[in-house]
Amino acid sequence: MANTLKVSAFIVLVVVAIAAFASAIPQLESPAPKVLAITADMSGAELAALGQTVFESPEAGCAACHAVGRAGLRGPDLAGIGSAAAGRVAGESAEVYLRKSIVEPCDHVVAGYDCIMPPTLLNTLGEAKVTALVAYMQSLGGEITVKYSGEPSAGGAPPAGGAAALPGTTAQEILASAGCVGCHKIGELGANPGLGPDLSQLGRSSTPEAIRRAILAPDESIAGNCPKKDEAGTVTAGPCAPGLMPKDYGQKLSAAQLETLVTFLSELK
Amino acid sequence: MFASSQSTQRSNRSFFIVGSVIAVVGLLLTTRAVFAQGADPPEYREFPVIGSRVAIWVTSQVHLNFAAFMLGVPMFALVVEYLGFRSGDRRYDSLAREFTKLVLVAASTTAAFGALFTFLLFTLYPNYMSRLTDVFLPTMVIYPLLFFGEIFTLYLYWYSWDSLNTPRGKPWHLALGLLLNLFGTALMFIANAWLTFAISPESGGRPLYNNLGNFTGTLWQAVNNTTWWPLNLHRTIANVSFGGSIVGMYAAMRFLNAKTDAERAHYDWMGYVGNFIAVIGLIPLPFAGYLLGREIYAFSQQMGVTMMGGFLSWLWILQAILIAVIFLSANYYLWIGMQRIEGGERYRGVVKALLVVLTVGVLVWATPHNPVVTPEEQSQIGSAFHPLLGVLGVMSAKNTAVNMMILATFLSFLFYRRAGKGQPLPFARQGRAAPIVLAVVAAICLVLAGSPAVYVLREGLGATSRLLRVLLTALHGLVIIAGVVLTVRDRGALGQWLILASAAFVVVFFGVYGYFVESIIRIGFSTYQVLAVLTALIAVVAIDAYLYRGAPDLGTIRWGKMPARTQYILILLAVTFTWLMGLMGYARNAIRQHWHIYEVLQDTSVDAFSPGLGFAARVISICVLLFLALIGFIFWLGSLGEAKEKEKPPQEAAEALPASTSASD
Numbered sequence: 008m009a010n011t012l013k014v015s016a017f018i019v020l021v022v023v024a025i026a027a028f029a030s031a032i033p034q035l036e037s038p039a040p041k042v043l044a045i046t047a048d049m050s051g052a053e054l055a056a057l058g059q060t061v062f063e064s065p066e067a068g069c070a071a072c073h074a075v076g077r078a079g080l081r082g083p084d085l086a087g088i089g090s091a092a093a094g095r096v097a098g099e100s101a102e103v104y105l106r107k108s109i110v111e112p113c114d115h116v117v118a119g120y121d122c123i124m125p126p127t128l129l130n131t132l133g134e135a136k137v138t139a140l141v142a143y144m145q146s147l148g149g150e151i152t153v154k155y156s157g158e159p160s161a162g163g164a165p166p167a168g169g170a171a172a173l174p175g176t177t178a179q180e181i182l183a184s185a186g187c188v189g190c191h192k193i194g195e196l197g198a199n200p201g202l203g204p205d206l207s208q209l210g211r212s213s214t215p216e217a218i219r220r221a222i223l224a225p226d227e228s229i230a231g232n233c234p235k236k237d238e239a240g241t242v243t244a245g246p247c248a249p250g251l252m253p254k255d256y257g258q259k260l261s262a263a264q265l266e267t268l269v270t271f272l273s274e275l276k
Numbered sequence: 277m278f279a280s281s282q283s284t285q286r287s288n289r290s291f292f293i294v295g296s297v298i299a300v301v302g303l304l305l306t307t308r309a310v311f312a313q314g315a316d317p318p319e320y321r322e323f324p325v326i327g328s329r330v331a332i333w334v335t336s337q338v339h340l341n342f343a344a345f346m347l348g349v350p351m352f353a354l355v356v357e358y359l360g361f362r363s364g365d366r367r368y369d370s371l372a373r374e375f376t377k378l379v380l381v382a383a384s385t386t387a388a389f390g391a392l393f394t395f396l397l398f399t400l401y402p403n404y405m406s407r408l409t410d411v412f413l414p415t416m417v418i419y420p421l422l423f424f425g426e427i428f429t430l431y432l433y434w435y436s437w438d439s440l441n442t443p444r445g446k447p448w449h450l451a452l453g454l455l456l457n458l459f460g461t462a463l464m465f466i467a468n469a470w471l472t473f474a475i476s477p478e479s480g481g482r483p484l485y486n487n488l489g490n491f492t493g494t495l496w497q498a499v500n501n502t503t504w505w506p507l508n509l510h511r512t513i514a515n516v517s518f519g520g521s522i523v524g525m526y527a528a529m530r531f532l533n534a535k536t537d538a539e540r541a542h543y544d545w546m547g548y549v550g551n552f553i554a555v556i557g558l559i560p561l562p563f564a565g566y567l568l569g570r571e572i573y574a575f576s577q578q579m580g581v582t583m584m585g586g587f588l589s590w591l592w593i594l595q596a597i598l599i600a601v602i603f604l605s606a607n608y609y610l611w612i613g614m615q616r617i618e619g620g621e622r623y624r625g626v627v628k629a630l631l632v633v634l635t636v637g638v639l640v641w642a643t644p645h646n647p648v649v650t651p652e653e654q655s656q657i658g659s660a661f662h663p664l665l666g667v668l669g670v671m672s673a674k675n676t677a678v679n680m681m682i683l684a685t686f687l688s689f690l691f692y693r694r695a696g697k698g699q700p701l702p703f704a705r706q707g708r709a710a711p712i713v714l715a716v717v718a719a720i721c722l723v724l725a726g727s728p729a730v731y732v733l734r735e736g737l738g739a740t741s742r743l744l745r746v747l748l749t750a751l752h753g754l755v756i757i758a759g760v761v762l763t764v765r766d767r768g769a770l771g772q773w774l775i776l777a778s779a780a781f782v783v784v785f786f787g788v789y790g791y792f793v794e795s796i797i798r799i800g801f802s803t804y805q806v807l808a809v810l811t812a813l814i815a816v817v818a819i820d821a822y823l824y825r826g827a828p829d830l831g832t833i834r835w836g837k838m839p840a841r842t843q844y845i846l847i848l849l850a851v852t853f854t855w856l857m858g859l860m861g862y863a864r865n866a867i868r869q870h871w872h873i874y875e876v877l878q879d880t881s882v883d884a885f886s887p888g889l890g891f892a893a894r895v896i897s898i899c900v901l902l903f904l905a906l907i908g909f910i911f912w913l914g915s916l917g918e919a920k921e922k923e924k925p926p927q928e929a930a931e932a933l934p935a936s937t938s939a940s941d
Contacts, residue, residue, distance in 0.1 A: 029893030257578025
């Protein structure tokens with residue numbers, strides 16, 4: 008009996024020791040994307056409220072550049088955009104203009120700003136969340152006219168089977184279609200300063216393997232040299248914000264596209 | 277001592293009846309849940325207090341542990357019974373019988389947890405299970421039939437033990453044991469199909485769902501999905517190992533509570549056999565794990581990166597620690613075990629070298645690629661990787677470490693095996709078939725080692741890389757042939773050392789060379805490392821079988837003369853194995869992240885996020901303790917009825933004393 012008790016205590020000790028070790032090493036969770044139940048029968052106000060949630064989510068990343076009521080760090084102030092949008096382009100309603108600004112951002116670049124906004128939001132977010140974003144923009148000083156007519160959508164789900172959805176075969180084409188240049192300065196390309204680190208000489212400090220991992224799992228190692236622009240416009244360097252870079256490039260890029268990017272970036276010295 | 281008493285048989289029967297009733301009730305409830313669908317069934321239901329995730333997690337993990345016991349132990353029993361049949365040593369037969377009795381008791385608990393698990397799945401996740409049922413309905417009909425087949429065969433196997441214990445009857449009894457294992461393996465393969473389909477809904481590189489989320493494949497394609505065979509292989513080998521470790525734990529507990537030297541001798545021997553089987557399974561397990569990982573990468577790079585470099589990256593550090601505990605424990609047990617063999621002291625010096633290899637291997641394997649640092653510290657380092665240790669955290673170093681650890685463990689076994697043996701007999705006395713068998717083994721090794729040549733020619737590799745691969749493979753092949761020739765010329769030990777040295781050279785060479793090539797080429801190097809080690813193990817075992825066959829014994833094995841700490845090592849081995857199984861279960865499910873069926877059916881429940889390692893560790897620990905408590909109860913049940921047997925003349929106890937002095941028995 009004494010031996011049985013000793014063995015039991017030993018087993019408990021071993022199990023507790025393993026669990027304690029597992030609790031002591033870095034704890035990483037994988038959050039699920041926020042599911043927004045967007046339906047056709049929603050009122051404009053409800054849609055706009057969901058749109059604000061999308062706007063502030065890391066998944067969309069809008070708030071990283073834009074602000075409401077003050078100039079954003081990299082993008083225009085969105086206060087009053089709901090009414091201002093109507094008169095921006097002749098023949099385009101506010102709803103059409105705003106949607107285009109989100110889906111094809113380089114078609115409507117506000118004077119004084121560069122086209123650094125990624126053209127991938129429709130792919131990333133899905134139709135329902137983009138519609139909600141338009142409703143939110145309209146609610147900023149305008150009338151909400153947009154309606155979501157589609158099926159209930161979780162939004163953002165990639166096509167089944169993980170087929171590559173992005174166009175482009177050369178490195179420059181892929182960098183543009185994947186929206187990399189929206190956040191990174193890469194030689195003559197891209198935002199300056201961007202949200203992410205300057206990659207112009209990436210090949211000097213990173214191996215091809217590290218570059219590949221950084222594309223596929225960006226939060227695995229957070230770079231410490233992201234440009235930080237304060238409200239006075241002064242640019243300094245500091246740790247990058249985790250969760251900002253999309254984590255689904257492994258699903259969007261084909262293997263050939265990925266390797267083209269890795270080779271191109273590793274040769275930047 | 278091991279004959280079944282009537283009371284034990286009655287308790288077994290009643291347990292089976294209770295288990296069957298629970299299983300049938302569970303299936304009926306499940307069927308209701310499937311077919312009695314209302315107009316608008318909910319996507320999820322919530323389990324009170326602990327939540328649906330934990331409820332499913334605990335029941336499935338404990339069920340899987342029992343299922344592994346139900347699979348692993350009959351495999352163990354069949355092998356041991358066969359050894360007894362071939363050698364005429366009745367100890368083996370008694371051992372197989374003792375464990376079959378435990379399987380008999382465990383069957384009902386396995387069924388009960390299986391029914392509970394199924395019931396909870398269909399109740400708490402009706403939408404997900406409906407999607408799975410749409411694809412797998414025929415297999416869900418076959419599954420319970422196979423289960424009944426397994427149970428009835430188990431009963432037939434157990435109750436016919438005495439009546440078929442004759443020279444003519446034994447082969448039939450062994451055939452029943454084989455059938456029992458076939459039923460069990462088929463059950464596991466079907467359950468693996470359900471699990472792996474959710475991970476990789478793709479077959480032959482073709483997605484099984486279209487963009488609208490409709491299933492477009494066939495049942496066979498769903499079963500034969502990308503990760504099905506690798507998981508089948510991995511789980512089968514793991515079950516052998518797990519079965520051995522549980523046998524070792526049982527033996528250790530009985531050894532510690534033994535009252536007589538005869539009992540201690542018997543359970544010491546049983547522990548040795550359990551550990552032997554556990555390590556036999558452990559050696560190829562990393563290879564099977566590698567294959568599974570490679571297929572996951574082939575299915576989805578994103579999933580592969582999530583698994584190895586994403587939020588699960590630290591899981592592999594924990595896994596490395598657990599496997600290190602298993603490797604070190606198994607080796608330590610063997611080293612101490614050599615002390616009870618006269619002649620074993622010859623290898624004491626070599627053990628120190630093996631300890632160094634294992635320790636260095638563990639340190640390399642457990643080195644994280646990315647250190648735990650704040651972004652500020654990372655800025656100061658100037659990189660995400662530590663300047664010195666970062667070099668050890670990559671796959672080149674880790675693959676080299678694990679292969680060297682496997683070689684070191686194999687050497688421990690080799691020394692243990694020959695510890696009590698004197699000079700080998702001349703090879704000419706091994707019979708005419710011996711050189712032919714060795715030639716066939718060498719040919720198999722050459723085919724295995726040369727198999728990547730197909731890929732070498734197909735891949736667009738540089739001339740240097742291609743030449744090096746071909747040269748090293750050819751060199752290793754030549755060394756194997758030389759090893760066989762040396763054996764025939766009575767220099768077998770030298771031949772074995774040459775083959776092992778060649779394998780170590782290939783492992784280290786590709787490990788170092790991997791730092792100088794692109795990762796896409798480096799990944800291919802692990803195949804050469806694995807095949808060099810695998811072929812070396814096959815060739816050396818074959819040579820050893822002839823080398824020490826009939827060799828004179830140097831003395832006796834003092835069975836039972838093992839310190840108590842070695843028994844705790846056997847228990848540690850089983851506990852760590854069980855915990856590791858739980859951890860791998862978490863890994864397999866967590867790589868799907870917020871998908872029920874990867875990239876097809878999204879998890880929108882409150883438990884859609886994947887929890888961190890600390891939470892997982894607490895749930896796994898609960899599962900392990902629950903399983904071990906129940907197994908302890910089953911061990912106790914199995915021991916009931918032995919008291920009356922002990923009152924009889926100790927005929928069986930006498931049989932428990934070792935008849936042979938060979939450690940290779």
